[in-house]
Amino acid sequence: MAGHSYRALKRSVGKALHRYDMIAHGDRLAVGLSGGADSLTMMWFLQDRLARVPIDYELVAVYIDPGFEDGFCEPLARYCEKMGYVLRIERTDYGPVSHSDVNRENPCFLCSRMRRKRLFEVADELGCRKLALGHNKDDIIETLFLNMCYAGEISTMLPLQPFFRGEFTVIRPLAFSDEEMIRRFAKDMAFPEFINPCPSAAASKRAEIKGMLNTLYRSNRKIKGNIFRAMSRVKPDYLLQ
Helix, strand or coil: CCCHHHHHHHHHHHHHHHHCCCCCCCCEEEEECCCCHHHHHHHHHHHHHHHCCCCCCEEEEEEEECCCCCCCHHHHHHHHHHHCCCEEEEECCHHHHHCCCCCCCCHHHHHHHHHHHHHHHHHHHCCCCEEECCCCHHHHHHHHHHHHHHHCCCCCCCCEEEECCCCEEEECCCCCCCHHHHHHHHHHCCCCCCCCCCCCCCCCHHHHHHHHHHHHHHHCCCHHHHHHHHCCCCCHHHCCC
16 A cells, blocks of 8 residues: 555545535445546545445446547556446547637637536436546646636636536545645556547646646745635635626
């Protein structure tokens, strides 16, 4: 068992799950599995805690294949079978379509929107009213800056977020977990590395924001924590009306 990284993530995942009462007895959860360290770590912890908590719930992993060449559907399926995970793979052409001439929007925006829509549809087909996504603390901070810089609003993702008038609930068990700790845990646990075949993966707006924030973090180790806490300490009287 990974040592320090396991204990730190166990605390942060438990804190998020309990603070927002994310999972109840009898829940059936669709777990968005992207193949990255975040979603693999989330799936591992959600499965692992079943043996330690007094409630029972079901997990169904869902991978939305964007349809690029050199994808990893088969290796992911073999890994999930080895781990005992139930996996549903949805093959799509969202990636190539988003990068084609028919799309006049940002390819990442369109692809993400279509994949998220399909995730909800699959969750509905599977009888899951909750959808677990692997966004971590760094993702939530980056989304805040993305929305400020490119959407002109102050908003971000929530650890627990209802959709469609409460018909579905998205939960983010890694909301209090640092990206660096997740990467360390994935390495300690020897999780497989599934390479993202998307041609825009390294040149997205999110990657630009991440680079900017990492520069800030290196200058002062308290900055990340201060930004994260600031999102729950908003003073509307000191914002423009």
